[in-house]
Amino acid sequence: MINRLTFFVLLSFVFNTAVCQTSRKDFSIIKLRNGIVYIGQVTDDSGGQIKINLADDNSVIIDKKKVKTYHYADETIVHDNGKYHAKVGDLYHFSFGMKPFDSSNTGEPTISSHLSFLYGQYYKNKYALGLGFGFEFNEALINGFRIDTQFFPIYGYGRYYISEDKRRPFLYGRLGYGFQANSSEFNNDHEGGVQFQAGAGIHFASRKKTRFIVSLGFHQQHVTGNEKFIDELGSEINVNYKAWIRRFVLNLGFEINKPNRQLRYKY
CATH class of the missing domain: 2.30.30.100 (SH3 type barrels.)
Known part of the structure; x- marks a missing residue:
């Protein structure tokens, strides 16, 4: 209940910061x-x-x-102050995502680190569509056991702008597949699966092509796998699992715009 309340408080903050600008x-x-x-x-x-x-x-x-x-x-x-947003053109997006608070209600915090790269285009002023990829590390608790997962996700991305303010609020969603990215330092074996993320954010205007962007979304990743644990007596335990990793993710990033038309003049 507390985590849901925190989410709605953060979401309200996102939209309340979008003060109307001429x-x-x-x-x-x-x-x-x-x-x-x-x-x-x-x-x-x-x-x-x-x-x-x-x-x-x-x-x-x-x-x-x-x-x-x-x-x-x-x-x-x-x-009025010379800052601007792009209506159309290519976009190049980079962001870092992290878990802003624990949503497991277990008292044992887990962490997440997400890197995202996105290429897309702005459409008709209100929309942005693109394809993205990245790297994601997630800790999760499944039936009391802590597991570590790594994925290389590939996904489709969509964004809808609510207004034309200097701090433009938007809704977004992404759907894709997280491919397995195991490392030798983790004693686990898991398979990739479908993933989904949806939320809201703010896109800040700038006098340059690079603009700051922040969003808060709910992330879901399906995973199946096997992990080995050593209990207090030194015995090895094999755990097979199939679950959804669910959590809120706070994304902080930058977005670069390349306009469709550029002034060309031959000297």
């Missing part, structure tokens, strides 16, 4: 090679120049030769 759907961001940044509505970018109306109602004409990056309005959610 975004301008018609604004673009143009950064020059000398470091100057212009934010506003582009009215003409044909030929070798870009005309942009700034937020203070002034207009600027920019030579494309001086442009370093150009974030187009139809591909970007721009906020």
Whole structure:
């Protein structure tokens, strides 16, 4: 009961941090090679120049030769302070996951360490889809016996953004298969199985292509195997098991966006 309450408290915190921020759907961001940044509505970018109306109602004409990056309005959610989110384009994601609290109610804590790598794309502003892989280590208690498992998961991933705030809340889910990844230092033998994870998170806006992302999800991994134990009398015990490893996972990571369109100008 306490763990469920903790989960809902953390989930509420995730959504409450998503304070509404003003975004301008018609604004673009143009950064020059000398470091100057212009934010506003582009009215003409044909030929070798870009005309942009700034937020203070002034207009600027920019030579494309001086442009370093150009974030187009139809591909970007721009906020007042120059931070932005990508609507479309490729994404490269890396995160580290850990067990934030014990959910076994046994009084004996177990640990989890998850590394995840994901490639995907943003779709139609509200969605992100991709394929991921990683490495996962989990301790678990099964009928009083502690087991250690290692997996190389491969999974499909989906995300739905709830709003266009600077701190964008989202829901996500992933479904895949965890392949066995035994090591000689562990005295066990287990097989891989289906895994699933679902939860919610926050994607933070940035002035750069790299953005911080945090999520809290419930993870399930099916496992079957055999493990050997030595009891207090020195006798060897073989334990066969078939179970689901279930736990909450807190994921902290970074996500890099590559836009669909980039300004190309031949000198």
